Amino acid sequence: MKLSNLFAVGKKLDNQQRITVSIFSFLLPIFIWSLVSYAPFIWHPKVEISSPGEVGYFKQGMLIDREIFDKEVEAAINESKTIPQGTPANPIYLPAPHEVVIALYTAFTTEPKRRSEKWLHESLWDSIQVIFWGFVLSSLFGVPLGILAGTYDVFSKLFEPFIEFFRYLPAPAFGALAVAVLGIYDAPKIAIIFIGTFFQQVLVVSNTTRKLDPALLEAAMTLGAKKLSLLFRVVIPGIITHLYKDLRLLLGWAWTYLIVAELIGTSSGITWFITQQARYKNFENVFAAIIIIGVIGLTTDLILAALGKKMFIWEKSKAKA
Amino acid sequence: MTHIELPSYLDQSADVKDRFDRMKQRPVTLKVNNLHKKFMSSHGEVVALKDINFETYKREFVCVIGPSGCGKSTLIRILAGLETPTSGEVLLDGKAVDGPSQERGMVFQGYTLFPWLTIKKNVMFGLEMAGHSKASSEEQAFQWIDLVGLSKFANAYPHQLSGGMKQRVAIARALANQPRILLMDEPFGALDAQTRAKMQSYLHEIWKNIDVTILFITHDLDEAIYLADRVLVLKANPGEVHEMIEVPVPHPRSPDDLLSPEFLATKKRLEELIHPPETDVAINQDHLNMVRMVSIDNEVESVF
Numbered sequence: 001m002k003l004s005n006l007f008a009v010g011k012k013l014d015n016q017q018r019i020t021v022s023i024f025s026f027l028l029p030i031f032i033w034s035l036v037s038y039a040p041f042i043w044h045p046k047v048e049i050s051s052p053g054e055v056g057y058f059k060q061g062m063l064i065d066r067e068i069f070d071k072e073v074e075a076a077i078n079e080s081k082t083i084p085q086g087t088p089a090n091p092i093y094l095p096a097p098h099e100v101v102i103a104l105y106t107a108f109t110t111e112p113k114r115r116s117e118k119w120l121h122e123s124l125w126d127s128i129q130v131i132f133w134g135f136v137l138s139s140l141f142g143v144p145l146g147i148l149a150g151t152y153d154v155f156s157k158l159f160e161p162f163i164e165f166f167r168y169l170p171a172p173a174f175g176a177l178a179v180a181v182l183g184i185y186d187a188p189k190i191a192i193i194f195i196g197t198f199f200q201q202v203l204v205v206s207n208t209t210r211k212l213d214p215a216l217l218e219a220a221m222t223l224g225a226k227k228l229s230l231l232f233r234v235v236i237p238g239i240i241t242h243l244y245k246d247l248r249l250l251l252g253w254a255w256t257y258l259i260v261a262e263l264i265g266t267s268s269g270i271t272w273f274i275t276q277q278a279r280y281k282n283f284e285n286v287f288a289a290i291i292i293i294g295v296i297g298l299t300t301d302l303i304l305a306a307l308g309k310k311m312f313i314w315e316k317s318k319a320k321a
Numbered sequence: 322m323t324h325i326e327l328p329s330y331l332d333q334s335a336d337v338k339d340r341f342d343r344m345k346q347r348p349v350t351l352k353v354n355n356l357h358k359k360f361m362s363s364h365g366e367v368v369a370l371k372d373i374n375f376e377t378y379k380r381e382f383v384c385v386i387g388p389s390g391c392g393k394s395t396l397i398r399i400l401a402g403l404e405t406p407t408s409g410e411v412l413l414d415g416k417a418v419d420g421p422s423q424e425r426g427m428v429f430q431g432y433t434l435f436p437w438l439t440i441k442k443n444v445m446f447g448l449e450m451a452g453h454s455k456a457s458s459e460e461q462a463f464q465w466i467d468l469v470g471l472s473k474f475a476n477a478y479p480h481q482l483s484g485g486m487k488q489r490v491a492i493a494r495a496l497a498n499q500p501r502i503l504l505m506d507e508p509f510g511a512l513d514a515q516t517r518a519k520m521q522s523y524l525h526e527i528w529k530n531i532d533v534t535i536l537f538i539t540h541d542l543d544e545a546i547y548l549a550d551r552v553l554v555l556k557a558n559p560g561e562v563h564e565m566i567e568v569p570v571p572h573p574r575s576p577d578d579l580l581s582p583e584f585l586a587t588k589k590r591l592e593e594l595i596h597p598p599e600t601d602v603a604i605n606q607d608h609l610n611m612v613r614m615v616s617i618d619n620e621v622e623s624v625f
């Protein structure tokens with residue numbers, strides 16, 4: 001394999017290369033993270049005190065800015081006191097990879113601090129349910145409206161101008177309102193996901209619907225298809241693969257509203273876990289939780305992509321053909 | 322250019338003349354009366370079609386030919402009911418055309434097969450729309466697929482087929498509805514020369530064996546003469562009827578006819594109509610500003 005093959009403009013890599021490069025897309029950030037964590041000369045702006053010497057306010061295990069530490073060391077030398085000892089360290093908010101890996105495991109195995117609190121997997125399950133219902137409700141209305149607006153100009157003009165306006169309103173702005181109307185539990189959170197997804201969804205779906213080749217509609221009409229059969233036998237099957245891709249993308253956006261949604265009313269789900277852990281300064285747990293969100297998101301998308309390939313067999317070999 | 326003396330395209334042998342006489346006794350399938358079509362565009366008004374009048378007889382094969390942009394597609398789309406004329410009327414078997422319907426089948430240059438349906442389901446589409454039961458649609462679909470020689474591919478998806486095969490499916494799909502007239506807009510325009518010639522023979526075979534009138538748009542003179550009973554020649558700006566030419570080449574036709582005197586005479590006439598002899602001024606203005614850009618010591622001094 002010649003290296004220059006990797007940089008051929010507009011050419012697809014072969015399968016082996018694609019997998020290798022995709023793995024690198026994960027390895028690269030992990031490598032940078034490891035470098036910053038384990039190579040002390042790169043960053044490490046702090047010093048972890050191993051022996052406080054005679055400096056009154058130093059304690060073992062304390063993190064001190066390097067400059068202050070150096071000053072104290074100098075002072076100790078000048079005054080011939082016991083010199084404090086320490087090792088370079090990163091700030092507490094940047095845990096090293098191995099700490100996060102351990103946290104990933106222990107987060108699931110440590111019992112919650114109080115009886116009323118939830119295990120991590122229970123919090124995660126709450127979050128997934130909020131996302132699921134928010135997205136399903138949004139799609140239940142958003143997809144049909146989008147298809148109508150994309151098919152009939154009258155619906156396009158009826159819905160889209162207002163939706164264009166509404167989509168600029170940030171969903172979190174409706175938090176207080178949602179709580180006032182829907183209470184403090186899951187309902188207002190689902191509502192925020194709904195508001196964040198729905199308006200984009202109508203516009204994205206209507207746009208996709210409009211991209212259907214009009215020649216297919218004309219062909220269907222010369223074959224005797226009329227109004228409803230045009231909609232159900234041509235428009236919908238004609239856009240279904242693109243619609244499915246849109247929904248996968250929109251599901252990703254729905255996740256981005258999750259954290260805000262879960263802060264509304266009583267904090268819950270993975271967000272509750274993250275804020276709680278941040279309060280205890282367990283940043284390795286915070287990182288672990290963030291990584292778990294990413295893993296869940298990516299895994300669902302990969303599963304949905306695989307399902308799509310199964311469902312839409314006529315698309316499958318198109319790329320090869 | 323022509324060194325051989327060609328007959329006039331108007332000369333018809335006794336057999337050919339007899340056939341045309343009998344053809345004109347047949348019922349009229351399609352009648353186009355004073356058809357006008359204007360488009361409003363950002364550059365103002367475009368007259369796409371101006372005062373088009375013609376008729377086709379039952380089971381006739383008519384080709385429409387004309388320079389690009391003369392309104393061929395507009396005409397066929399009006400006939401299909403996909404476009405409304407500005408004025409004038411189209412009658413099919415004496416009834417005015419209003420909107421698309423399965424009695425006027427259409428085959429487009431871009432295949433327009435439904436990619437999500439198998440070949441069989443594509444052909445069944447129109448039959449199901451017409452209210453046939455699933456079983457009966459399926460049975461008929463198989464017949465039509467067999468007719469275009471694609472039985473092996475009944476369960477394949479369109480993207481698995483070559484261009485020529487796709488167009489055969491499109492023809493089968495349109496014919497399955499047993500339309501009164503089959504409208505074809507440059508259906509073979511995207512095919513390579515060899516496939517195209519084959520498709521022309523197939524289409525002739527199908528036409529001979531089925532009760533259907535065909536209106537076929539092309540910009541290929543050979544294709545028009547080879548296929549048509551009569552050729553409707555349009556001119557551009559505005560799109561008007563130039564002439565309706567009766568093709569004097571006898572039936573049945575074979576690719577060998579491409580060099581027959583009748584064929585060449587007809588082609589000469591079509592060329593005169595479509596590419597009128599260029600004036601000296603036009604020729605003088607349209608040339609490349611070419612200078613020699615090969616170095617003097619080039620290995621190949623001259624290409625001759």
Ligand SMILES: Nc1ncnc2c1ncn2[C@@H]1O[C@H](COP(=O)(O)OP(=O)(O)O)[C@@H](O)[C@H]1O
Pocket residue numbers: 360361362367368369387388389390391392393394395396
């Ligand atoms: N929908 C339309 N709106 C405006 N002008 C059109 C439209 N369709 C066709 N035309 C114009 O009408 C003329 C004839 O077009 P067309 O029927 O496609 O020609 P052809 O098929 O012979 O190449 C062209 O000048 C074209 O620009």
Ligand SMILES: [Mg+2]
Pocket residue numbers: 393394
């Ligand atoms: Mg055209």
